Amino acid sequence: MLYWLGKLTVYCFLKLFFRLELSGQDVFPSTGPFILAANHPGYFDPPLLATVVRRRIWFLAKEELFRNRISRLFFQTLGAIPIKRQTNDFRAMRKALTVLKRRPLLVFPQGLVGAPWKQVHSGVGFLAKKSGVPVIVARIYGSEHAFSRRNWFFRKGTIKIVFERLEAIQPEDNRKEIAAKIMAKIKSL
Numbered sequence: 001m002l003y004w005l006g007k008l009t010v011y012c013f014l015k016l017f018f019r020l021e022l023s024g025q026d027v028f029p030s031t032g033p034f035i036l037a038a039n040h041p042g043y044f045d046p047p048l049l050a051t052v053v054r055r056r057i058w059f060l061a062k063e064e065l066f067r068n069r070i071s072r073l074f075f076q077t078l079g080a081i082p083i084k085r086q087t088n089d090f091r092a093m094r095k096a097l098t099v100l101k102r103r104p105l106l107v108f109p110q111g112l113v114g115a116p117w118k119q120v121h122s123g124v125g126f127l128a129k130k131s132g133v134p135v136i137v138a139r140i141y142g143s144e145h146a147f148s149r150r151n152w153f154f155r156k157g158t159i160k161i162v163f164e165r166l167e168a169i170q171p172e173d174n175r176k177e178i179a180a181k182i183m184a185k186i187k188s189l
Contacts, residue, residue, distance in 0.1 A: 010051040024163035033100045034134045040108040042143035059106035100131040120183040125175030135166040139189035162189040
């Protein structure tokens, strides 16, 4: 219930204050799991993607968001899986693989908001290889203006999201190669 209420709230916010351009939404399967891998230019990206994808998606979120009981309950209700950044968090990967048995999962391969394009974590490659589910990539343009650390208020503007299914993964690719292919595809959109 909280997820769908949040989705409706973000949708209304987007309609009121932003011009939203979407491309490639037909690549999403109507049932079954998939990985949605996207760049991460702004803090607004997780609710933005959850709103424009028609199906409910689960996601990996930094462990710091789960520090107190209220925020932990809130993010878990939304479908967030806590992950320790800058480490190999096997616990989070096991939970993500469990989700990927039946549900879609959102991953930001760069890990950090506004991280450079060359920064890519191999966890997304690991999840793609182990789960064998379809990988859909997304490139987000303009979300960094919705909210920022410097500006507590959002700026009106256009947010553009391009989706495409990644077909380049080969069975012999290792997790680092898969992660690199995912980021290269995101960057090319």
